[in-house]
Amino acid sequence: MPPILARVLAGRGIQRPDEVPLTLDQLPSPTLMPGLDKAVALLMEARRQGWKILIIGDYDADGATATALMVRGLTLLGLPTPGFLVPDRFEYGYGLSPEIIELASREASPDLIITVDNGIASLDGVAAAHAAGIKVLITDHHLPGDVLPDADAIVNPRLDPASPFLNLAGVGVAFYLILALRGALRDADLLPANANPASLLDLVALGTVADVVVLDRINRILVEQGLRRMRAGQCIPGIIELLKVGRRDPDRVVAQDLGFIVGPRLNAAGRLSDMTHGISCLLCDDPQRARELAEELDSINRERRGIEQGMRDEAMIQVQRLKEQGDLPLGLCLHDEHWHEGVVGILASRVKEAVHRPVIAFARAQEKGLLKGSGRSIQGLHLRDALDAVATRHPGMLRKFGGHAMAAGLTLAADQFEQFRQAFAETVALLAPADIFTSVIDTDGLLEETELTLKNAELLAHAFPWGQGFPAPRFDGEFEVLDQRVVGERHLKLTLGLPTSRGVIDAIHFNAPVADWPRNCRRVAGIYQLGVNDYRGQRSPQLLFEHLMPL
Incomplete structure (x- = not known):
């Protein structure tokens, strides 16, 4: 091997x-x-x-x-x-x-x-x-x-x-x-x-x-x-x-x-x-x-992405307002009258990734006077058990709920949203160990320049099916920046130098904070996957950054 x-x-x-x-x-x-x-x-x-x-x-x-x-x-x-x-x-x-x-x-x-x-x-x-x-x-x-x-x-x-x-x-x-x-x-x-x-x-x-x-x-x-x-x-x-x-x-x-x-x-x-x-x-x-x-x-998925992006921007404004009011609740509930019921689940997932908190996003249900919520959790907090605890402490608040550890859904009366928001935050604080709210990113360490090859990228891509609980290999490192540009409005494309081998390698950071990124960045540190860039039939190794910061 x-x-x-x-x-x-x-x-x-x-x-x-x-x-x-x-x-x-x-x-x-x-x-x-x-x-x-x-x-x-x-x-x-x-x-x-x-x-x-x-x-x-x-x-x-x-x-x-x-x-x-x-x-x-x-x-x-x-x-x-x-x-x-x-x-x-x-x-x-x-x-x-x-x-x-x-x-x-x-x-x-x-x-x-x-x-x-x-x-x-x-x-x-x-x-x-x-x-x-x-x-x-x-x-x-x-x-x-x-x-x-x-x-x-x-x-x-x-x-x-x-x-x-x-x-x-x-x-x-x-x-x-x-x-x-x-x-x-x-x-x-x-x-x-x-x-x-x-x-x-x-x-x-x-x-x-x-x-x-x-x-x-x-x-x-x-x-x-x-x-x-x-x-x-x-x-x-x-x-x-x-x-x-x-x-x-x-x-x-x-x-x-x-x-x-x-x-x-x-x-x-x-x-x-x-x-x-x-x-x-x-x-x-x-x-x-x-x-x-x-x-x-x-075509339907393109429509979904557009709806999701607008909802995500609105949700992060709500998150920022909550931060300005004090510490962010350990269990987060968000709602907007105009959000799409079918997209609140993926919205909850996106916000959870940004704030590292269990998140439930709500939209107006078809039945008048009701809200439907879809939640996503983090490791260490069983979301369905948390909802069960809320239902036990507040009989009648939840019309119905179900799910599992990492995802769950529920229905409640719109006029009980604020009461549920508080009850959910209190329940998460009661059930969840304090250390789960500190985001820890595990990596497979450093790769030598000689290991940043197409052969290794292909090997890692196809050797095993990677996913939940068996994450794709990701590595950390520091790199010299030779060139950078924004593509597709939200993505940062980089050309990185490899001084020992006198080579270069392409890299990309999707959904990067491009508005705040320095124009003359000369060196970066980040966590990445070693991937393959297939452009017009030409295959080459590429670093896919999950986290990136200028040095």
Whole structure:
């Protein structure tokens, strides 16, 4: 193993050779997934009886990929192709609600509903389905409450705290159900020819990365195997075309491309429009039509970016005002009457990155008098638990809430915003250790000038899938500035000198504070990733600065 890669892996706790391979035979058996036996038996009965199946998904990239995977997977295994339905986030909100059951009954008349990436908290929705004579199979990865829905089967790794699958995304849970069903069909000698669930791994990789779940070894295997299929051309047209509209080469795709290029374009449909557009792109097998759908999603994403930028500027003005009034609250709540409900989640994420605090951003809900909030947290503060604590101390304040450690959503009455703002700040101060509010940036140390090569940049990009909990290699160093200029209004482009080798290397700092940057900067210090600049077919190493300061 090249020394630079061994050093990076050691910094992420990988010490032994047997921890390195990311092959499918290293995955734990589906038999270890809670609830699979009952779910598979239900699907086998559905196959025998010819039940009409409807998939109920979620309106984010994990929900979209899980929906597409379930539709493709069940069809692959010989069941009738299911329909799908995704709640309109503005009209119905999240999850399997009684209103969604009414809509599903009216439009699809299913015998069986399968949820993906939702359902674990849908007590009323499941009851409504049973009242309508519809069976329900829940697949979800969110934390269960004290009371579970009375579903016909529930597959959720979090039902067993000892499960090895606790970090799976919703699409990963759905994939394991398909794996288990394939095994049952094989044992019953009912498996269709060439029915290989590995063909679904491109969807698993995309949803896993886009949902920002921890890339433990199981998720790294799933993502790596999906990426290998994409690079080999064994990929659905929708993902290929989404990469292309984002100016990424499918033959060289890496996990960051899924997180920063494909995922946001899918999510934009759920934020501003209808996730049906995104799922249709993932289900399309015609490259030309997939291209058209990908271009539609790209257009929606451009609109989302414009809305987000305006909201971010307004939010940071609010943050500055709070700072002027005294110390910034440890838990931050922001609201503006004109903010877009579908964009407050990504806004909360951007503000959290800027202030290193748990942040909840609110927008006016469709229902008069209500606000919908979406929050993002920092390591050390479990956001859903914090909301649960607020709800316990202030009964009736939260109309509903849900989520997990790093992200959560809630609904409350608009006239209770100020009361909630104070309650949330107090709860965060009570629950969170004081040291989590000091931002610490870990790096992989210095790189010698001789290590700043295209070979090393390519190696680090493709050696492993990097992401949440398994961060991409980043290094720190000081450099001589030979040239600098602003590009795209917000980005700082640099040419840096390498005096020992008498060479130069390009660098860029995205979303830099260009208004405050000195014009005659001669030396900089920063934290960067060693990346590849592909310009008109010419590939060269490039430093991608995450943090940069003049010296």
